[in-house]
Amino acid sequence: MILAVDIGNSNICIGGLDGMKVLFTARMVTRPRCTGDEYTAELKFLLGRLGVTPEACEGVIVCSVVPDLTKVLADACTRLTGRKAMLVSPALNTGLTFAVDAPDRVGRDRIADATAAAAHYPLPCMTVDLGTATTYNVISSKRAFLGGFILPGVQTSLRAISSGTAQLPPDHLIGRNTVECLNNGVMFGTAAMLDGLAARVEAELGEPLTVVATGGLAPCIMPCCTRKVIYDSDLLFKGLAILYNKNAE
Missing domain, CATH: 3.30.420.40 (ATPase, nucleotide binding domain)
Structure with missing residues (x-):
């Protein structure tokens, strides 16, 4: 399973991806002043509520429109899963x-x-x-x-x-x-x-x-x-x- 994180101005949405399938989605409120440790704990809690262990995450991708939180959440995902987060950008192969x-x-x-x-x-x-x-x-x-x-x-x-x-x-x-x-x-x-x-x-x-x-x-x-x-x-x-x-x- 791939952990996907969408950082928006109002909410942070997380999703579980299996190939092209979206297995689940959940959301939490965007809090710009939260630390990486706080986000790590909150992500772990949300995944636990969904019955997903961090070890089940084979990769991470982060999409962010809040630059100040991009690295914070990417690092939190890495600490949680042990996987380096891929960051969405036009430099990726988008097919466009x-x-x-x-x-x-x-x-x-x-x-x-x-x-x-x-x-x-x-x-x-x-x-x-x-x-x-x-x-x-x-x-x-x-x-x-x-x-x-x-x-x-x-x-x-x-x-x-x-x-x-x-x-x-x-x-x-x-x-x-x-x-x-x-x-x-x-x-x-x-x-x-x-x-x-x-x-x-x-x-x-x-x-x-x-x-x-x-x-x-x-x-x-x-x-x-x-x-x-x-x-x-x-x-x-x-x-x-x-x-x-x-x-x-």
């Missing part, structure tokens, strides 16, 4: 070419999502990751990473204008009170943006576009969309599995 200005500055989570999309879905493809930030990636029919879009996440937008908790997803379009107006504006607005960006990307590429959504809020947004959107909850971990298998040797 990067048609962007600065490949090294592309978010590591975006690299993993794009790698999985290119391997599992018809191209050209646009991925939409609805997390703390909403990130879009566009992969051409020639397996080139063309770039994409980055926007504030759905919950980030909602928190910015209201401290209340809205109901997700809405069951009708037009809000009839303040909470509904805020909730429906964010939900249907995000869906309309997804539909609109997909249509514009499709027109620019001149080819039918596959759209794949991932992230915890994707199931809330997808019913509000007017075009077909494929949901893949494990897209990032599938990408990490591909990256590890391509580069382990």
Whole structure:
């Protein structure tokens, strides 16, 4: 089993990979000031809850968008498993070419999502990751990473204008009170943006576009969309599995 760690701004997700299969996923809150010893203990606890021993981990891959925690978590995984962590970067064999200005500055989570999309879905493809930030990636029919879009996440937008908790997803379009107006504006607005960006990307590429959504809020947004959107909850971990298998040797 390969231990995969995805370090995000809000949560750190761990997954167990067996070849291309995702055996399990779990998450813990991202705490920037935690030490390596604390993260080692927390990882050991989470794996224990899942019935996984550190000795069962034959390798480790780390994907991080929090630079200050990359080495901390990589070292914690190494202490826990005895395996050196592979770090996601555009320098790895991704199966993609990067048609962007600065490949090294592309978010590591975006690299993993794009790698999985290119391997599992018809191209050209646009991925939409609805997390703390909403990130879009566009992969051409020639397996080139063309770039994409980055926007504030759905919950980030909602928190910015209201401290209340809205109901997700809405069951009708037009809000009839303040909470509904805020909730429906964010939900249907995000869906309309997804539909609109997909249509514009499709027109620019001149080819039918596959759209794949991932992230915890994707199931809330997808019913509000007017075009077909494929949901893949494990897209990032599938990408990490591909990256590890391509580069382990």
